[in-house]
Amino acid sequence: MQDHEEPLSLVLFSGTDDKLNAAAILAVGAAAMGRPVNVFLQYYALRAFRAGTLRADHALASEATEALSPVIRAHGTPHWSELLRQAKDVGEVNIQACALSMDMFRLKHDDLDPLVDGVEGVTAFYLNAGQGHMVFI
Amino acid sequence: MQDHEEPLSLVLFSGTDDKLNAAAILAVGAAAMGRPVNVFLQYYALRAFRAGTLRADHALASEATEALSPVIRAHGTPHWSELLRQAKDVGEVNIQACALSMDMFRLKHDDLDPLVDGVEGVTAFYLNAGQGHMVFI
Amino acid sequence: MQDHEEPLSLVLFSGTDDKLNAAAILAVGAAAMGRPVNVFLQYYALRAFRAGTLRADHALASEATEALSPVIRAHGTPHWSELLRQAKDVGEVNIQACALSMDMFRLKHDDLDPLVDGVEGVTAFYLNAGQGHMVFI
Numbered sequence: 001m002q003d004h005e006e007p008l009s010l011v012l013f014s015g016t017d018d019k020l021n022a023a024a025i026l027a028v029g030a031a032a033m034g035r036p037v038n039v040f041l042q043y044y045a046l047r048a049f050r051a052g053t054l055r056a057d058h059a060l061a062s063e064a065t066e067a068l069s070p071v072i073r074a075h076g077t078p079h080w081s082e083l084l085r086q087a088k089d090v091g092e093v094n095i096q097a098c099a100l101s102m103d104m105f106r107l108k109h110d111d112l113d114p115l116v117d118g119v120e121g122v123t124a125f126y127l128n129a130g131q132g133h134m135v136f137i
Numbered sequence: 138m139q140d141h142e143e144p145l146s147l148v149l150f151s152g153t154d155d156k157l158n159a160a161a162i163l164a165v166g167a168a169a170m171g172r173p174v175n176v177f178l179q180y181y182a183l184r185a186f187r188a189g190t191l192r193a194d195h196a197l198a199s200e201a202t203e204a205l206s207p208v209i210r211a212h213g214t215p216h217w218s219e220l221l222r223q224a225k226d227v228g229e230v231n232i233q234a235c236a237l238s239m240d241m242f243r244l245k246h247d248d249l250d251p252l253v254d255g256v257e258g259v260t261a262f263y264l265n266a267g268q269g270h271m272v273f274i
Numbered sequence: 275m276q277d278h279e280e281p282l283s284l285v286l287f288s289g290t291d292d293k294l295n296a297a298a299i300l301a302v303g304a305a306a307m308g309r310p311v312n313v314f315l316q317y318y319a320l321r322a323f324r325a326g327t328l329r330a331d332h333a334l335a336s337e338a339t340e341a342l343s344p345v346i347r348a349h350g351t352p353h354w355s356e357l358l359r360q361a362k363d364v365g366e367v368n369i370q371a372c373a374l375s376m377d378m379f380r381l382k383h384d385d386l387d388p389l390v391d392g393v394e395g396v397t398a399f400y401l402n403a404g405q406g407h408m409v410f411i
Contacts (some may be wrong), residue, residue, distance in 0.1 A: 006268070011409070013296055016337055022150055022179055022273075025237060029259035042296055043346075044337050062199040062336040063153055063181050072180075075241040100299060104349040122303035131280070133271040134407040135148070136296075143405070159287055159316055159410075162374060166396035199336040200290055200318050209317075212378040270408040272285070 006132035007036040009125065014137060015044030017058045017080065018072060023137045024083035031091030035132070039084075039095040040125045041116065045137075046101045051113050054081040084115055094128065096120045143269035144173040146262065151274060152181030154195045154217065155209060160274045161220035168228030172269070176221075176232040177262045178253065182274075183238045188250050191218040221252055231265065233257045280406035281310040283399065288411060289318030291332045291354065292346060297411045298357035305365030309406070313358075313369040314399045315390065319411075320375045325387050328355040358389055368402065370394045 008030040010023055027037045041049055048058050060069055078086070087093045097112060097119045109119055145167040147160055164174045178186055185195050197206055215223070224230045234249060234256045246256055282304040284297055301311045315323055322332050334343055352360070361367045371386060371393045383393055 011296075011300070013293070013411075014335070014337065018180055019150070022148075025235075025259055026148070029263060033260060033263060035263075043292055044335070047342075059337065061151070061181070063151065063196065068184075072241065077237060077241075098299075100351060104346065104351075122299055123307060126303060126307060126309075129407065131268070131405070133266065134409055135271055135273045136409045136411050137150075137273050155317055156287070159285075162396055163285070166400060170397060170400060172400075198288070198318070200288065200333065205321075209378065214374060214378075268405070270403065272408055272410045274287075274410050 005035060007038055007128060007130055008132055009038040009040070009129040009134045011040045011042060011134070011136045012045035013042050014061070015046075015048040015058050016061050018060045018064065019137050020045065020048060020058065020080040021077070021083070024080035024087070026135065027093060028083045028087040028090075031087040031093055034091065037087060037091065037093040038125065038128045039093070040098055040122075041095065042098040042101045046097055046107070047105060049097070049113050049116050050107070050111055054113055054115070055079065081113075081115065088115070096125065098122070142172060144175055144265060144267055145269055146175040146177070146266040146271045148177045148179065148271070148273045149182035150179050151198070152183075152185040152195055153198050155197045155201065156274050157182065157185060157195065157217040158214070158220070161217035161224070163272065164230060165220045165224040165227075168224040168230055171228065174224060174228065174230040175262065175265045176230070177235055177259075178232065179235040179238045183234055183244070184242060186234070186250050186253050187244070187248055191250055191252070192216065218250075218252065225252070233262065235259070279309060281312055281402060281404055282406055283312040283314070283403035283408045285314045285316060285408070285410045286319035287316050288335070289320075289322040289332050290335050292334045292338065293411050294319065294322060294332065294354040295351070295357070298354035298361070300409065301367060302357045302361040302364075305361040305367055308365065311361060311365065311367040312399065312402045313367070314372055314394075314396075315370065316372040316375045320371055320381070321379060323371070323387050323390050324381070324385055328387055328389070329353065355387075355389065362389070370399065372396070
């Protein structure tokens with residue numbers, strides 16, 4: 001069906017491990033269906049993609065209770081960065097850092113993990129999004 | 138108009154009462170306009186739909202101040218679970234639990250409130266979403 | 275391209291300065307590309323648009339660490355309210371307060387900043403959204 005070839009575009013704002021995992025699940029699912037996936041990294045999500053920090057503890061959303069956190073942490077799915085790597089292996093996944101957030105945190109492309117393909121502005125992100133779904137996480 | 142018959146698809150991640158209420162308002166409004174509504178329950182939102190817990194206090198978003206919380210709590214709209222029930226009465230509302238989140242929290246379909254129609258993966262969710270709006274809450 | 279003339283519709287729920295800034299960047303970018311922009315203000319975002327409060331400190335998302343907050347605060351982009359003003363200057367930006375949230379906080383149209391064009395329900399918001407992107411922030 002034509003609609004499933006439309007891109008999925010994710011604006012990632014939050015940098016907690018649970019939201020990054022939810023985003024990675026959406027990305028890998030869309031990639032496996034043959035949909036192009038565009039990821040735009042802003043604010044706290046961008047910081048989670050700095051080189052050497054992907055596997056660090058990025059905390060959980062504030063609504064995660066103390067009782068719940070170890071349950072979420074113990075879940076046996078691959079790490080979100082590994083899910084994104086798999087998504088790149090099976091499909092067309094384009095991960096871009098937001099130029100404004102890069103400037104805010106004084107980051108250069110070299111400061112980011114190789115999973116990040118480049119740096120762009122919001123206009124380029126819109127152009128790639130086309131008529132597909134756009135989601136803010 | 139054709140576009141208003143496109144589905145509204147909600148990925149519910151947060152399980153606080155304010156976000157669940159915002160989601161339910163979007164759902165009931167779309168259902169009343171004749172749009173199919175798909176709801177996909179993940180993480181904290183899934184836990185809010187466990188049998189016997191819908192009317193429990195699910196807290197508010199972390200930005201709710203102490204002064205604001207009683208104002209929000211006192212507002213006279215129906216509870217979000219009642220709004221979703223109304224949405225099901227007037228339209229086609231399909232509420233599915235995310236299979237991965239079910240596994241994470243070791244939940245079975247029987248553990249969930251009857252408002253939840255089933256358990257599915259992200260691929261099924263995408264297939265139902267078609268070209269309609271997709272929103273992450 | 276036709277798809278870029280489709281509206282961008284933002285449901286603003288959060289009222290923290292970082293999320294409002296992320297929303298304003300999306301709005302001004304879309305407006306500059308000639309896309310109509312619809313903004314629907316709910317809950318905490320609505321409160322941030324009360325007259326006289328736009329430039330107040332609306333805090334940051336709960337995941338902003340103490341080390342990060344001054345960096346975000348010091349960033350030299352215009353304030354989000356100024357970005358929205360610019361978006362209105364260059365394009366067609368329609369900012370509406372959610373009628374239910376207005377009722378919840380006992381607000382009248384006069385209580386809001388002039389940036390807000392009116393008060394509407396979710397049905398009107400959907401009608402304006404058409405087939406464009408819809409994002410919840």
